[in-house]
Amino acid sequence: MWANDRIYRHFKHAAQLGGLVLCCTLFTVSMRVKAEDVLTLGYKFYQENCATCHNGSVEEAPTKAALKKLSVDAIEAALTDGIMQSQAAHLSPSQRMEIAKFLGKVPLVALDDSYYCNNRLLKPAESVSNQNKLPVGNTSNWGFGLTNERMITNTTITKDNVSQLELDWIFAVPNVARARSQPAIYGDTIYMGGADASIKAIDAQHGCLNWQFPVEAEVRIAITADVDEYGNAARLYFGDLSGNIYGFDVRAQEILWSFKAVPHPASTITGSPILHEDTVYFPVSSLEIVLAANESYQCCTFRGAVVAVDKVTGRVKWTAYTTDKPALVGENKIGIPRYGPSGAPIWSSPTIDTKRGLLYVGTGENYSRPVTQTSDAIIALSLQTGAREWVQQVTLDDAWNASCGRASQANCPENPGPDFDFGAPPILTVDADGREIIVAGQKSGRVYAFDPDNAGQMLWQKQVGRGGIMGGVHWGMATDQKRLYVPISDTSVYQRDAHKPAKSGLHAVEINTGEAIWSTLTPDNCGDAKWRCSPGLSAAATVIPGVVFSGGLDGVMRAFDAETGRILWSFNSFIKFGDIHGVDAFGGSFDSDGPVILGDRLYITSGYDKWGLQPGNVLLSFKIKSPK
Numbered sequence: 080m081w082a083n084d085r086i087y088r089h090f091k092h093a094a095q096l097g098g099l100v101l102c103c104t105l106f107t108v109s110m111r112v113k114a115e116d117v118l119t120l121g122y123k124f125y126q127e128n129c130a131t132c133h134n135g136s137v138e139e140a141p142t143k144a145a146l147k148k149l150s151v152d153a154i155e156a157a158l159t160d161g162i163m164q165s166q167a168a169h170l171s172p173s174q175r176m177e178i179a180k181f182l183g184k185v186p187l188v189a190l191d192d193s194y195y196c197n198n199r200l201l202k203p204a205e206s207v208s209n210q211n212k213l214p215v216g217n218t219s220n221w222g223f224g225l226t227n228e229r230m231i232t233n234t235t236i237t238k239d240n241v242s243q244l245e246l247d248w249i250f251a252v253p254n255v256a257r258a259r260s261q262p263a264i265y266g267d268t269i270y271m272g273g274a275d276a277s278i279k280a281i282d283a284q285h286g287c288l289n290w291q292f293p294v295e296a297e298v299r300i301a302i303t304a305d306v307d308e309y310g311n312a313a314r315l316y317f318g319d320l321s322g323n324i325y326g327f328d329v330r331a332q333e334i335l336w337s338f339k340a341v342p343h344p345a346s347t348i349t350g351s352p353i354l355h356e357d358t359v360y361f362p363v364s365s366l367e368i369v370l371a372a373n374e375s376y377q378c379c380t381f382r383g384a385v386v387a388v389d390k391v392t393g394r395v396k397w398t399a400y401t402t403d404k405p406a407l408v409g410e411n412k413i414g415i416p417r418y419g420p421s422g423a424p425i426w427s428s429p430t431i432d433t434k435r436g437l438l439y440v441g442t443g444e445n446y447s448r449p450v451t452q453t454s455d456a457i458i459a460l461s462l463q464t465g466a467r468e469w470v471q472q473v474t475l476d477d478a479w480n481a482s483c484g485r486a487s488q489a490n491c492p493e494n495p496g497p498d499f500d501f502g503a504p505p506i507l508t509v510d511a512d513g514r515e516i517i518v519a520g521q522k523s524g525r526v527y528a529f530d531p532d533n534a535g536q537m538l539w540q541k542q543v544g545r546g547g548i549m550g551g552v553h554w555g556m557a558t559d560q561k562r563l564y565v566p567i568s569d570t571s572v573y574q575r576d577a578h579k580p581a582k583s584g585l586h587a588v589e590i591n592t593g594e595a596i597w598s599t600l601t602p603d604n605c606g607d608a609k610w611r612c613s614p615g616l617s618a619a620a621t622v623i624p625g626v627v628f629s630g631g632l633d634g635v636m637r638a639f640d641a642e643t644g645r646i647l648w649s650f651n652s653f654i655k656f657g658d659i660h661g662v663d664a665f666g667g668s669f670d671s672d673g674p675v676i677l678g679d680r681l682y683i684t685s686g687y688d689k690w691g692l693q694p695g696n697v698l699l700s701f702k703i704k705s706p707k
């Protein structure tokens with residue numbers, strides 16, 4: 080409770096702070112359906128069964144806002160055998176649960192004492208001897224540095240010993256079905272967000288819990304930290320599914336500042352923040368693309384943004400939107416007002432170019448017409464002011480939203496585009512001649528290179544995968560400055576180009592030309608799986624000297640020889656691990672985040688419960704087997 084109170088106070092404070100600096104309220108127009116409300120089935124059941132009394136018309140009935148302060152359990156109990164049982168008698172238990180989940184706050188599950196490091200009797204072999212100790216170091220940011228190369232050198236894992244990687248410990252999170260917050264290691268601690276709306280500090284050596292702290296919503300990103308002189312995390316920075324961003328003081332264990340990055344109710348943070356000097360840069364994306372599937376939704380008003388925040392005070396230094404303010408542009412097919420331009424969300428972490436004082440982001444498609452020149456583009460912004468320095472758009476006229484997949488297509492833009500987001504961050508690296516170069520991979524399956532010295536002029540482009548709405552490059556490529564490693568996820572679902580051959584697998588290309596060096600298509604591990612098993616590599620890849628790691632939607636983590644593409648090691652995480660300190664632990668598909676490596680260990684989360692993939696709730700730690 081204490082922690083929650085503190086959060087609440089900080090939110091109130093932050094709301095005022097945010098109000099001062101974030102000027103633009105998009106919602107001066109009254110909306111028939113509000114974005115924040117349409118996200119769940121629970122909302123629908125609530126509207127049909129509860130709203131008549133709880134919308135303020137029946138005075139004795141607590142308002143929706145009041146109900147939203149109760150816990151899920153309390154609401155479920157009121158509906159099942161409490162004060163509201165006659166109101167809910169016609170609903171099934173699962174419908175009641177949907178309503179309770181929609182209205183209620185999910186309390187962070189108190190973990191069994193045995194989870195906590197303090198209470199664990201570490202076995203002698205586990206106690207920290209110097210020999211056993213992790214090297215000092217950290218794996219800052221999503222891309223392990225400012226340039227998003229996803230290259231880690233502080234490791235003793237090599238091509239020769241990688242086959243000796245063995246599962247060492249498992250950390251399971253209760254009551255969740257996905258695990259996609261990339262572990263961030265600072266000192267000897269892993270910081271990780273979760274679907275249980277928390278951040279956790281986990282002992283990197285033993286996998287026990289140091290502490291956990293509740294936040295407002297699911298944290299999907301890689302936490303980034305500001306470190307003290309010993310390399311330990313002093314402040315943490317992260318964002319959540321509801322679009323809130325946070326600065327957190329590790330020692331005091333309290334939120335320093337927090338507010339919604341932009342005012343749009345459907346905004347969300349899926350890309351990891353990045354810290355440079357005194358500023359944290361947050362990329363902003365949205366869930367509006369899904370809301371648009373609802374024909375009475377007023378589509379669309381979200382626009383992608385980067386928000387630059389003072390790392391200590393939380394003061395917003397600048398907000399750079401990817402499109403102009405949306406205006407009323409007509410009506411949809413059932414007469415609901417339509418707005419545009421919109422979209423061009425930023426799904427992934429920005430890349431910092433210290434030499435040129437720039438920040439690069441990749442954008443997604445427009446949600447509605449008119450289209451802009453900033454969708455499906457790489458955009459360079461001034462680190463100082465957020466001013467747009469250049470834009471390189473690779474796919475023109477791409478307006479698309481989830482309505483296009485529905486029968487009515489009420490909100491689908493005319494002549495919908497192919498939905499070719501840049502989901503992975505642009506990488507700033509060097510080519511074989513030592514010249515700096517920006518490379519970026521797109522859902523189209525194409526990879527591009529741009530010249531940072533020439534306003535981002537395109538140097539080359541190559542079709543590496545087949546691409547599609549669920550195809551191509553998703554969350555992250557990697558490079559060791561010798562080759563560029565491109566994970567391709569050409570899943571056949573929602574696939575326009577299904578007739579072309581899928582190229583799911585890992586591909587290495589020349590940085591100077593994009594020419595293929597090797598291609599290893601993922602071996603079929605799906606058999607006759609009843610779920611949407613796929614050989615697609617959607618999660619981000621990670622490279623260490625000589626070895627590339629890439630996890631599959633099929634639940635298999637593989638190590639590839641960086642020179643030849645030969646598979647050196649694999650581990651199928653789609654298994655039930657059983658009871659781990661009182662929590663039922665299970666692995667599933669790898670999606671979104673990629674492996675993090677330090678010393679002789681590899682850490683990866685497993686489980687992703689969307690798109691028909693396999694759920695899971697674990698952080699896995701692998702270690703090179705010590706010689707007997």
Ligand code: HEC
Nearest residue numbers: 128129132137139140141146153154157162163166167178
């Ligand atoms: C016919 C009007 C009506 C309908 C329909 C209705 N409620 Fe209520 N609800 C009330 C009233 C009136 C109260 C306050 C009862 C009291 O405390 O005297 C209440 C109380 C509650 C409480 C207890 C709040 C607390 O402070 O403990 C919950 C929870 C609740 N309602 C949820 C729901 C849900 C969920 C639905 C839809 C399935 C629903 N109600 C449908 C009228 C209604």
